[in-house]
Amino acid sequence: MITEEKLPLEFRKNIKELLEDEYSDYIKSFEQSMYKGIRINTNKIKLTDWQEINPFKNLELVPWCEEGQYYQDVRPAKHPYYFAGLYYIQEPSAMAAISFLPINKDDFVLDLCAAPGGKSTQVSTKIGADGILVVNDISFSRARTLEKNIEAFGVKNAMIVSEDPKKLATIWESYFDKIIIDAPCSGEGMFRKDENAIKSWENFDIKYFNKLQAEILESAAKMLKVDGMILYSTCTFSLLENENIIANFLNKHDNFESVPLTAKNGLSNGFDGTSIRLWPHKIKGEGHFICLLKKKYGNNLNKLNSKLYKQLKDYKFVSLFFKENTNMNLNEYVIEKNNKLYLISKNMPEHEKIRTLRSGLYLGDIKQNSFIPSHALCMAYNKDFFKYTINFKSTDIEVIKYLKGETLLENVSNGYYVICVDGFPLGWVKALDNKLKNKYPPNLRMG
Template sequence: MHSNIALPEEFLATIAEILPPTLNMEDFVAACQRPLRKSIRVNTLKISVDSFVQRAQEKGWSLEPVPWCDTGFWIEADESVVPLGNTAEHMAGLFYIQEASSMMPVSALFTDAQDEFNAVLDMAAAPGSKTTQIAALMNNQGVLVANEFSASRVKVLHANIERCGIRNAALSNFDGRVFGGWLPEQFDAVLIDAPCSGEGTIRKDADAMKNWSKASVLSIAETQKDLIESAFQALKPGGVLVYSTCTLSTEENQQVCWHLKNTYGDAVQFERLDNLFSEADKAITAEGFLHIFPQVYDCEGFFVARIRKLAAVEAPAVQKRLGKFPFEKASHKVTADITRQLQEALGITLPVASSVWLRDNDVWLFPDALEPMLGELRFSRMGIKIAEAHKKGYRWQHQVATTLATGNETQSVQLTTAEAREWYMGRDVRPESQSGQGEVIVCYGNDVIGLGKWVGNRVKNGLPRELVRDKNLF
């Protein structure tokens, strides 16, 4: 597909200088010209890997495990009629279409079972592949701060978080360089999948190298050094930082990590990734980083480093002007009333380690682990909106169903395939010979797909606008 891609001569000369002796340029160029294998990651917040594999077999999908991610698979599927992104399983959040190599940074972050992460920062989060992977490994516990600098991409990030049933995330929209000063030593773990020159993405984007220059690489590297310093300052002593890029230049990779080491000395410890997966040694550097050329594992070019913070470091002083926090924590009486009404209406129980917060007539559920940060940083969205208060009680919201329901609740309705298609297109549905009152959990097969409201024999559609699809459905 990309046999006619243009690789700048200066870029090829740079690669020739850094290519390990076990690899050769012919294989590198050939790999760059091959299209990527499609890969997906199972969302274990919604379904187990074993159950997903069984579903894939029933659908005729061929899966091959990704060695560095227990929930990742390369997939072969007939997409001539329905693209994977429009399948019922994808829209229900059972899997995420994610490039295989991009699963590696999160796997590296969670590689030590002794690490307990109650507060995690994903510093450059959109569109959400790594954020949703982290949330699944956290099992929706603690708090996951998902930051995205580009305001236009925050909407996509939120849609993916919503689709995947995540309730422990707090979204922010800042330059990542602010975190060291605004939230110093707040996080048990930080992932910085840094903005980069994208040299490794040529197999996915034939134009990735169109505007490449050595000068731009060096300029981006300076930004990356600022970001990794901020990430390290935001990390608690004893915590883990994973730095990754989808590029190949040593200036944006090894040299950025060494900049951190040279800046903070013995507080920085590189942790080797030799044992992250079988044959990781094929891409390991002297420091124990993974520097992955596309021909090695037949994936994108990528870089991953795991770094431990051994001691506190000084963070920059900042002056904060946050303004009045618009939420108020609900009283025990109000929380008890909401808990009771939710149980009576939908058979759903609020999770532990979370609290109800109010803003005007809106009712939100925040993870308790977020509370220490509420007066320190302005978030664009926190936790999940569970209800809107009105005179006769509460009007429950979509995420109550997709993040808290199991599908076994009595107040639920099963849709046929035709009805589920209508539902995902934002239309009301009329389940045959059924009627009811109030809100109802909407299911398709074994999956909770939303929340509706009975109006006689019609279920009024409650799907958020950003999740509505209009064609080529399952």
């Protein structure tokens, strides 16, 4: 357990000035256990249906997130439903920010500092077929983790990139309706959750993060449409990184305003009267800051969308696979890169000069005269989309064997099948002589 003496002296001085009489309550919060949560994937299952199949006991609702639930004394990452993408494991207070961002079904949304993907996956349940989600992380290794989580959640209309926000701002000016900045910060709100956050705080000066945050805000401002909104959040308490940086930004940009947010469900108003703060001594969660900015006026430039030339039906062997195995519309537009095929929305932005991990939904690989379907394809659609499936109950031993990469035996015709758990797709197998060759990705297998 972290005691008051383990907290850096300068931090204690700063937090005392912020909290005044509440300082002792904050220190007592370190005696409490860390709160853990899952967020239900409503793209795959309705909340009412989840309650019917929920395998965990004593789940408690997270008050600021309709899809969020606290858990204790269970291991949700070991249940087959996790591998089916029915929920995302997330610290409960991290679920709060997106609840303050009004998202329309046809919005173009950019998550600028997106890894590991908590806010991106949350947004994905709110946009529709005509909306797009572009997720970015400047770190390529972190973007790989982001890619894995986007895939597991079954997100179809997402582009995954890894670039400096400054470069993106030169290409996607005035493009997005909503931009999310989960800003790199000093991490003071995570001290109770992770003792390493204290060591990081001691190694990095707050001014280092302050400079990064200001630069990211400037880039986001350029990429936002008129009447669009920037959601700015951190997991720290520092005024410099929160209310002060927002005040400095607004002083430089008279075409922006801070949108007043209403504090409820145990959340608190920020020191500027418009933002939101989450204090660990007042809620069941860690420390966060949330602010919403709106662009009042400016110039909306013409959009540069991706150039779409080919459809699924233009690929003979690919279209044959989809016709035989799925109910896919063969008129869907696709992009081929390095023999990998992506389903792409007509609204995806132009990205030829951007380091891109995925241009849309990764469908699979083209190899000579054949098509190898991807795991992402399996995760993106429901059971009825696929013509050949094999369904097991979550309690069946075959599910665990499959998730561990073992070969299964089943009396079926040769060809591709989707393994499902209680009707939710898990991954591919290829049947040959009643043996099901396991196609579950080795890096995702259950340990």
